[in-house]
Amino acid sequence: MRDLSTNEIDIRSHLTSYPRFLGRSLWLATEGSLGFYAWMTMLTALFLVGTNAWAHQVAGGMISTNMTDQVSWGLYIANFTFMVGLAAGGVMMVIPAYLYHDRKMHDVVIIGELLAVAAIVMCLMFVVADLGRPDRFWHLIPGIGKFNFPLSMLTWDVIVLNGYLLINLHICGYLLYTRFLGRTPNPIWYLPFVMLSIGWAISIHTVTAFLYCGLGGRPFWNSALLAPRFLASAFVSGPAFIIVTLLLMRRLTHVTGLDSPIATLTKIIRVTILINLLMVASELFTEFYTGGSHASAAKYLFFGIHGKTALVPWTWTAIVLNVAATGLFLWKGVLRENRRLLLAIACAMAFTGTWIEKGMGLIIPGFIPSTLHEIVEYVPSQLEWKVTIGIWAAGLMVFTIAIKAALPTLNDGRFQSMDQVA
Amino acid sequence: MQPTTDSPANRSLPVIENVTRRAVVKGAFATLGAAAFVAAASPIRNAAKSTTADEFLQQHYQELSVADKRAVIARLEAETKQKYGADVEIGDDRPIPGTKFVYAINLSVCNGNGKCVEACHKENNHDRSTHQSYIRVIEMPKGTLDMEQGSTTYTGTVPKDDKFYLPVQCQQCDEPPCVDVCPVQATWKEADGIVVVDYNWCIGCRYCEAACPYHARRFNWKQPEIPAEEINPNQSYLSNRIRPAGVVEKCTYCLHRTRRGQLPACLEACPTGARVFGNILDESSNIRWILENKRVYILKEELGTKPAFFYYFD
Numbered sequence: 001m002r003d004l005s006t007n008e009i010d011i012r013s014h015l016t017s018y019p020r021f022l023g024r025s026l027w028l029a030t031e032g033s034l035g036f037y038a039w040m041t042m043l044t045a046l047f048l049v050g051t052n053a054w055a056h057q058v059a060g061g062m063i064s065t066n067m068t069d070q071v072s073w074g075l076y077i078a079n080f081t082f083m084v085g086l087a088a089g090g091v092m093m094v095i096p097a098y099l100y101h102d103r104k105m106h107d108v109v110i111i112g113e114l115l116a117v118a119a120i121v122m123c124l125m126f127v128v129a130d131l132g133r134p135d136r137f138w139h140l141i142p143g144i145g146k147f148n149f150p151l152s153m154l155t156w157d158v159i160v161l162n163g164y165l166l167i168n169l170h171i172c173g174y175l176l177y178t179r180f181l182g183r184t185p186n187p188i189w190y191l192p193f194v195m196l197s198i199g200w201a202i203s204i205h206t207v208t209a210f211l212y213c214g215l216g217g218r219p220f221w222n223s224a225l226l227a228p229r230f231l232a233s234a235f236v237s238g239p240a241f242i243i244v245t246l247l248l249m250r251r252l253t254h255v256t257g258l259d260s261p262i263a264t265l266t267k268i269i270r271v272t273i274l275i276n277l278l279m280v281a282s283e284l285f286t287e288f289y290t291g292g293s294h295a296s297a298a299k300y301l302f303f304g305i306h307g308k309t310a311l312v313p314w315t316w317t318a319i320v321l322n323v324a325a326t327g328l329f330l331w332k333g334v335l336r337e338n339r340r341l342l343l344a345i346a347c348a349m350a351f352t353g354t355w356i357e358k359g360m361g362l363i364i365p366g367f368i369p370s371t372l373h374e375i376v377e378y379v380p381s382q383l384e385w386k387v388t389i390g391i392w393a394a395g396l397m398v399f400t401i402a403i404k405a406a407l408p409t410l411n412d413g414r415f416q417s418m419d420q421v422a
Numbered sequence: 423m424q425p426t427t428d429s430p431a432n433r434s435l436p437v438i439e440n441v442t443r444r445a446v447v448k449g450a451f452a453t454l455g456a457a458a459f460v461a462a463a464s465p466i467r468n469a470a471k472s473t474t475a476d477e478f479l480q481q482h483y484q485e486l487s488v489a490d491k492r493a494v495i496a497r498l499e500a501e502t503k504q505k506y507g508a509d510v511e512i513g514d515d516r517p518i519p520g521t522k523f524v525y526a527i528n529l530s531v532c533n534g535n536g537k538c539v540e541a542c543h544k545e546n547n548h549d550r551s552t553h554q555s556y557i558r559v560i561e562m563p564k565g566t567l568d569m570e571q572g573s574t575t576y577t578g579t580v581p582k583d584d585k586f587y588l589p590v591q592c593q594q595c596d597e598p599p600c601v602d603v604c605p606v607q608a609t610w611k612e613a614d615g616i617v618v619v620d621y622n623w624c625i626g627c628r629y630c631e632a633a634c635p636y637h638a639r640r641f642n643w644k645q646p647e648i649p650a651e652e653i654n655p656n657q658s659y660l661s662n663r664i665r666p667a668g669v670v671e672k673c674t675y676c677l678h679r680t681r682r683g684q685l686p687a688c689l690e691a692c693p694t695g696a697r698v699f700g701n702i703l704d705e706s707s708n709i710r711w712i713l714e715n716k717r718v719y720i721l722k723e724e725l726g727t728k729p730a731f732f733y734y735f736d
Contacts, residue, residue, distance in 0.1 A: 030448050044455055048459065051462040052462040055463045059465040060644065061642070061645060062626075062668065065643075072631040130627065131625055132624075132626020132627075132668030135470075135473060136625045136626075140605055146607040148604055154603065155605045212632075215603075216725045217635025293569075373569040
């Protein structure tokens with residue numbers, strides 16, 4: 001412990017060094033190869049297309065979406081739900097790194113935390129895109145607006161999502177800043193937050209499931225299995241996305257020591273993908289063996305009702321992708337050095353399968369049949385796709401920039417010194 | 423927390439001479455990107471023009487003083503005149519003490535003619551192009567109460583011999599799930615049992631639409647279009663005033679009529695006499711007699727929403 005006067009000097013030096021740190025991070029994040037600039041230009045272009053589409057939606061009303069009073073949530077909320085899972089999935093790097101002291105995972109754990117930041121940013125963008133009156137967003141701010149806490153699960157979601165964003169921003173920001181200062185991170189300033197983030201990651205997806213499963217009028221969602229299912233699929237999609245990121249970093253950067261984290265994450269998916277399939281099977285059995293009107297949403301989802309089959313191709317694509325990905329993951333060959341492409345394909349299949357299953361495959365059948373048993377179908381409009389792609393582009397931009405800024409800390413072994421304190 | 427020998431001074435930005443050109447190029451592209459963003463988002467400027475600062479800053483209905491309410495209502499009336507060319511009078515009807523409104527429909531009498539649907543459409547200043555209404559009538563085969571067997575899109579001459587007709591609108595539940603889920607308390611249950619929405623406070627998240635088991639809520643997917651001569655000028659702030667785009671609305675038991683001693687428009691329009699409306703606290707009321715003497719049931723009782731809307735058979 002140093003005396004007070006040294007601390008004062010320390011604070012004053014932060015006032016000058018922190019802006020320098022931000023400037024340096026921004027500089028690093030915008031340095032790269034021609035391929036990097038092409039990638040960022042493409043994402044910017046897509047983001048602008050999405051921005052323009054959203055601006056038209058705000059100006060002309062949500063009539064330009066294909067949502068209706070029967071199917072009142074669509075592609076935006078489907079993606080929102082999936083992205084909450086991706087944000088929570090990053091914790092599958094944090095747990096091995098900090099609870100099981102996996103050195104190699106510890107060296108790159110910041111990737112999982114940065115993914116959480118990017119995914120939450122996307123979540124917030126999807127929610128705003130879905131609001132009929134984004135100009136009244138301030139009504140949701142506690143203290144200024146009227147925050148219906150604790151009754152509305154949506155207010156819980158506002159708290160846990162923003163809290164998770166802040167926790168991860170703090171952890172990443174602190175570690176990168178101390179690295180910039182050339183100091184050893186002080187565990188007091190980040191370890192408690194890392195431990196908090198593990199529990200918090202579970203909470204964001206649990207609360208998001210409670211948004212749906214607490215509604216008695218929607219039998220398809222009104223299942224106690226929903227929150228565990230959300231978590232299981234999050235721990236498939238999150239690690240799958242991170243594995244692909246690590247595989248790309250292996251090719252495109254000089255970061256070493258990525259094979260061990262890749263192997264660990266693959267082993268995690270081997271377990272979680274099976275749990276997820278088991279839960280889906282359990283839901284299907286309950287629905288179809290029981291039958292009756294309780295099962296009509298599931299009937300619509302898998303086979304269509306009264307010739308209305310808009311979701312059927314989506315569902316079966318998800319099933320095929322998930323089952324095939326499970327097969328690939330369980331095969332030991334998927335981990336071989338010379339089969340990296342196969343691993344990437346398995347991850348992409350699991351990721352896409354989960355995106356459908358927990359996105360369109362979960363949200364839309366909640367509304368079909370409607371509460372008065374009307375069958376009104378929903379297919380996203382072109383505008384909805386543009387906004388959605390724009391938000392994905394924005395999220396990938398945030399993720400790319402964050403990884404870029406963090407690369408110097410991954411390139412050398414300095415982070416390993418933190419292992420002793422953890 | 424001692425600084426290492428690798429001091430911050432040595433690790434900061436690279437020497438500036440080497441990067442000036444890159445910095446300029448990066449700055450130019452950042453400016454270009456920002457300009458493109460402003461251009462892409464430009465349609466929002468048109469939407470922003472139609473929202474005044476007063477409207478943007480307006481407080482929740484329950485926070486407004488008498489003077490505030492007067493100002494808000496004057497502004498809304500002026501806006502209706504300007505946008506729709508209609509002179510309307512917007513009241514601020516409050517619950518009558520000692521009143522709890524309930525509705526009942528005699529399913530033995532209702533013949534599915536749909537006059538209530540049409541009356542609601544006109545009375546509540548619904549968008550003409552989407553034929554919006556707070557009431558849906560389900561044509562059901564006799565011998566079942568399972569809505570899955572029914573149809574809301576029936577055509578042809580009514581009544582059909584093998585069918586009965588089930589009109590559904592807001593049930594004004596005593597345990598309304600829609601009120602619980604609203605993240606901003608834009609919807610609440612008033613003392614006379616009517617569930618209302620502050621259309622100027624709703625953020626349009628549509629969580630209430632997902633939560634309602636009776637498909638009672640509607641969203642304004644666009645600004646309602648109504649010819650000036652068709653606009654019902656007798657309006658109320660929490661009821662049938664013309665709603666803004668992007669907010670949720672619902673049946674209010676025509677509180678702009680019922681709180682002034684009139685009957686709901688759907689009841690007055692019904693040619694069969696199937697609809698009965700009244701104050702359940704009034705022991706001599708017709709509705710009270712029906713609830714005490716008829717075979718009455720409520721929709722989706724198992725959900726525990728406790729509707730103030732009853733169905734009965736003769």
